[in-house]
Amino acid sequence: MSEKPVAIITGGGKGIGAACCRALSEGFQVGIHYRNSEEQAKSVLAGIEDGFLLRADLSDIGQVEAMVNEVKERAGRVDVLVNNAGISVNADIHSMKIEQYDAQRAVTRGTWYLTKRIIRLFMLRQGGGRIINISSVVGHTGNSGQIPYTMEKAALDAFTKSLSKELAGRNILVNSVAPGFIETEMTQTLPEEIQRRILDTIALGRVGRPEEVADVVVFLAARGSYISGSVIHVNGGLYGG
Numbered sequence: 154m155s156e157k158p159v160a161i162i163t164g165g166g167k168g169i170g171a172a173c174c175r176a177l178s179e180g181f182q183v184g185i186h187y188r189n190s191e192e193q194a195k196s197v198l199a200g201i202e203d204g205f206l207l208r209a210d211l212s213d214i215g216q217v218e219a220m221v222n223e224v225k226e227r228a229g230r231v232d233v234l235v236n237n238a239g240i241s242v243n244a245d246i247h248s249m250k251i252e253q254y255d256a257q258r259a260v261t262r263g264t265w266y267l268t269k270r271i272i273r274l275f276m277l278r279q280g281g282g283r284i285i286n287i288s289s290v291v292g293h294t295g296n297s298g299q300i301p302y303t304m305e306k307a308a309l310d311a312f313t314k315s316l317s318k319e320l321a322g323r324n325i326l327v328n329s330v331a332p333g334f335i336e337t338e339m340t341q342t343l344p345e346e347i348q349r350r351i352l353d354t355i356a357l358g359r360v361g362r363p364e365e366v367a368d369v370v371v372f373l374a375a376r377g378s379y380i381s382g383s384v385i386h387v388n389g390g391l392y393g394g
């Protein structure tokens with residue numbers, strides 16, 4: 154097993170998660186979690202010094218439990234958990250279906266369960282750790298037509314705040330990083346008209362890069378020793394928090 158501290162990044166095969174894996178690989182052994190993007194995850198692994206792959210559909214608790222066991226075998230410890238995996242279910246209040254609510258909720262449920270197990274099996278025993286949840290600016294501002302997504306992202310920030318209070322005495326720091334509009338597959342699929350409208354609201358006049366989110370994640374993972382229960386906004390001046 155590696156001597157380095159271990160960071161697990163969910164949804165590490167692409168987008169913001171892949172950028173976090175690359176950035177964290179400077180100081181950590183990196184557990185790159187993916188669900189469907191196997192080839193992309195393998196290519197992230199090929200580009201870093203020390204890491205391993207983990208596969209699980211977070212909406213399936215049995216798969217999450219199997220993943221935790223694999224982490225135990227592969228790494229034996231977890232110092233940093235980055236809960237990045239997410240989907241964006243878009244619907245307004247009239248069109249939103251129960252199934253959409255459940256699909257969005259299932260990823261948050263898996264994130265909660267993974268976090269609970271990592272805390273119990275590793276961080277408490279090791280005497281500390283860092284948990285970083287990737288939420289979103291729209292959990293704060295709201296966004297018309299994104300009811301399921303915005304509800305779950307707000308819930309994730311509430312999870313950050315409550316968990317940080319529960320774990321502060323155990324040297325486990327918990328924070329959220331809330332990106333604004335970042336250039337990834339998730340945003341590239343939005344209609345051009347909506348992309349243009351969003352661009353108008355960003356003070357810096359451009360979308361962000363996944364690496365610009367990863368910079369903040371690295372800071373919270375490796376430094377940031379007096380930050381817990383916070384939501385750090387990374388949005389080019391779209392919203393100040």
Ligand SMILES: NC(=O)c1ccc[n+]([C@@H]2O[C@H](COP(=O)([O-])OP(=O)(O)OC[C@H]3O[C@@H](n4cnc5c(N)ncnc54)[C@H](OP(=O)(O)O)[C@@H]3O)[C@@H](O)[C@H]2O)c1
Pocket residue numbers: 163164165166167168169170186187188189190191209210211212237238239240241260287288289290331332333334335336337338339340
């Ligand atoms: N891009 C933005 O502007 C933006 C803004 C604010 C917040 N965010 C948040 O940042 C995070 C990363 O987003 P991104 O833009 O990088 O999106 P992305 O490229 O679409 O990546 C989403 C990731 O989530 C994983 N994932 C989705 N459902 C999963 C499930 N059921 N089980 C396991 N993994 C699952 C995917 O894994 P596979 O591909 O392997 O299936 C993928 O790696 C998300 O939480 C997103 O809400 C993004």
